[in-house]
Amino acid sequence: MKILVPTDFSDNANNALDFATEIAKAEKAEITLLYAFYAVYDFAAQATEIISTIERDAKKQLKEISERFKSQGLTIDYKIIQGSVATAVTSFAYRNEYDLIVMGTQGASGIKKALIGSNTAHVIKDAMTPVLAVPNNADLPSKNKICAALELLNEKEIQFKNLFRLSAKLNLPYEFFHICKELAFDKKIEIKGLESYLKDTYPEIQASFHVNYADNTEEGIKSYLDKNPNSILVTFSKNKTFYEYLFNKSTSVEMAYHTHVPLLVVK
Secondary structure (H helix, E strand, O other): OEEEEEOOOOHHHHHHHHHHHHHHHHHOOEEEEEEEEOOOOOOHHHHHHHHHHHHHHHHHHHHHHHHHHHOOOOEEEEEEEEOOHHHHHHHHHHHOOOOEEEEEOOOOOOOOOOOOOHHHHHHHHHOOOOEEEEOOOOOOHHHOEEEEEOOOOOOOHHHHHHHHHHHHHHOOOEEEEEEEOOOOHHHHHHHHHHHHHHHHHOOOOOEEEEEEEOOOHHHHHHHHHHHOOOEEEEEEOOOOOOOHHHHOOOOOOOOHHHOOOOEEEEO
16 A cells, blocks of 8 residues: 655644555555745746755755654655645656545644645546645544435445445444435435445445534534534545545635534545
8 A cells, every 4th residue: 555645844744744654654655745835036046056056945844754754664755846746646646546634634834724725636637646634733644433424316336446445454333424414215225235234345434414404505514513523534536526525615614513523535
């Protein structure tokens, strides 16, 4: 397993790295730290000097971080790329066949965003690789359970396979939940069928199924996480109908209540 961890050396990025290292230890995975930067300068003559300085400083910090985690027995390396963060992360992860991207939800600016910073939002939307967005001060995986939101709109088997491939060795319990105003008969049948299928196919997985009644998805997510604060929230990105609203800046509450909950988007 290969994990890509973008960093800007902020506290938030360091917290995401701690999250990634716990996953790496369980999965015996390799970690690559990625530092991407976009050099801004007024004259072309300044370019070489500016880029050289940025790369030298970044390499020093990346080397220090790598050596610290290597001393703990982890396999870790680093890469420096010039370009926009979102483009660098998504393209590098795809070209090099990474299994998971783990990144913080806000950058070094310290400005509090609604749910995640713009770079992480773009990576989640554009990446072909599963993304785990980790809020600052989030509990490590071992202190959480995995809560997967179900749309019940023809979920695909490959998505469950990918979820278990990424997380099964963490030995955490799974909760699958569906939010609706009223549970229709066909949805009841689909939940029962999915529950039976997962128990037969993955007998080693500890899973439960729940329905959360709410007038809208936003209210339902908030209510669910209020009751389950130690969660890693999972969404499946087969379409935009469920998770796209998470990044909708016009949402009244702006998902501020999510700030403590890691979000795993399974592709």
